[in-house]
Amino acid sequence: MTTVVIAPQRPVSLWPAAHAADARRPRSQQTKLGASDTVCARRAGYLLHGRTPTDTGEKRKAILGTWLHAGILDAAREEYGWLVERRVEDETVRGHIDAVQLDSTTAARLPKRLRPTLPAEQTTVEDVKTKGTYQWDNVLRYGASEAEMRQVYLYADLLAAEGFARVSGQRQLARIGPVPVARIRFRFINRDNGDDHVQEIAYEADRARRARWWVQQVRAAATPEELPRTFQGPGLSAICDHCPFRTACWGPLATGRSPQSRLVHDDEERATALAEYVAVTEQIKPLKERQKFLRAQLDGSEPGTYGGNVLGWSGGNPTKVDDVEAMVGLYRRAGLEVPMAPDTGAMKARLKEVGIPVPTRLDLDRRTAVSINVTASKQS
Numbered sequence: 001m002t003t004v005v006i007a008p009q010r011p012v013s014l015w016p017a018a019h020a021a022d023a024r025r026p027r028s029q030q031t032k033l034g035a036s037d038t039v040c041a042r043r044a045g046y047l048l049h050g051r052t053p054t055d056t057g058e059k060r061k062a063i064l065g066t067w068l069h070a071g072i073l074d075a076a077r078e079e080y081g082w083l084v085e086r087r088v089e090d091e092t093v094r095g096h097i098d099a100v101q102l103d104s105t106t107a108a109r110l111p112k113r114l115r116p117t118l119p120a121e122q123t124t125v126e127d128v129k130t131k132g133t134y135q136w137d138n139v140l141r142y143g144a145s146e147a148e149m150r151q152v153y154l155y156a157d158l159l160a161a162e163g164f165a166r167v168s169g170q171r172q173l174a175r176i177g178p179v180p181v182a183r184i185r186f187r188f189i190n191r192d193n194g195d196d197h198v199q200e201i202a203y204e205a206d207r208a209r210r211a212r213w214w215v216q217q218v219r220a221a222a223t224p225e226e227l228p229r230t231f232q233g234p235g236l237s238a239i240c241d242h243c244p245f246r247t248a249c250w251g252p253l254a255t256g257r258s259p260q261s262r263l264v265h266d267d268e269e270r271a272t273a274l275a276e277y278v279a280v281t282e283q284i285k286p287l288k289e290r291q292k293f294l295r296a297q298l299d300g301s302e303p304g305t306y307g308g309n310v311l312g313w314s315g316g317n318p319t320k321v322d323d324v325e326a327m328v329g330l331y332r333r334a335g336l337e338v339p340m341a342p343d344t345g346a347m348k349a350r351l352k353e354v355g356i357p358v359p360t361r362l363d364l365d366r367r368t369a370v371s372i373n374v375t376a377s378k379q380s
């Protein structure tokens with residue numbers, strides 16, 4: 001009997017499928033401005049003007065966030081009866097609110113099956129954000145960013161002004177009309193360890209107006225290029241690194257210079273940038289010195305919680321180096337020839353000893369880091 005051996009196939013990556021499914025999601029195709037597109041003014045402009053994205057970018061983290069998001073919201077809907085993923089819109093902007101928790105008075109206007117298991121004390125618009133561990137400290141210290149606030153204020157304002165959108169699956173919700181919002185809640189979930197952090201703020205009409213004004217400015221621009229770049233560009237901002245309009249916004253990256261260098265066009269602009277560079281360096285210097293001093297003061301302190309901060313230490317471990325003797329032993333036992341490479345260190349020392357310069361050559365594939373040196377000019 002002949003046995004057929006089937007070679008094991010490499011497991012197929014699921015990421016191409018995940019990216020394709022993500023690209024088909026309605027949010028990925030929309031050209032009308034969505035509240036979640038309001039992170040950067042220039043990017044919102046590209047979307048609003050229907051420009052074709054120039055870059056694909058890495059989306060794995062965002063896709064994981066979407067999946068996690070869907071699971072959490074499903075659980076909240078099934079267990080607590082929260083209204084999740086509900087659409088709100090007017091003629092200029094639209095979006096999907098992650099969760100709305102109605103107060104008892106508003107909930108009573110809905111058919112019983114749509115009422116929450118437990119009404120909220122105040123009508124609350126909730127936004128779920130997933131974050132990685134490296135962003136977690138910022139989440140705990142500063143809470144939602146300006147862009148995240150703007151997005152949720154737009155949702156809340158649409159709900160307060162227009163109510164739920166009249167679309168299939170939520171017509172009964174739309175019938176109750178505008179829903180005054182009293183509270184905004186961010187629920188941050190750590191993608192890596194499941195920690196969560198809740199930030200609640202009272203709804204402020206003034207902030208909602210500011211968010212609306214921001215959208216008006218974007219809509220009023222004749223071209224996306226008229227709009228400011230909200231972030232500092234590729235290499236300095238992770239949002240730009242993964243932006244689908246990165247090349248449209250900053251031009252091609254592989255030119256050997258940072259993309260931000262295109263912002264300086266002539267010597268006058270160069271002089272302005274240089275003067276600001278010097279001013280900023282002067283401002284930072286005392287802070288850096290103070291930071292070094294404080295670090296020295298804390299040296300040797302036990303890890304733990306002190307006031308509002310947690311102190312921890314990392315590093316300080318012995319580093320691993322190649323054990324050449326052990327390698328030679330292993331080679332000899334295996335009957336392999338031990339390579340005899342020239343001892344560069346000893347050769348250089350010997351040449352120096354006899355006064356002969358050590359020969360060098362240029363390695364064109366390796367470059368030294370480019371440092372900026374700025375000194376005062378004679379005319380200043």
Ligand code: SF4
Binds near residue numbers: 040239245246249
């Ligand atoms: S590259 Fe950055 S600044 Fe430009 S549109 Fe995208 S997010 Fe905005």
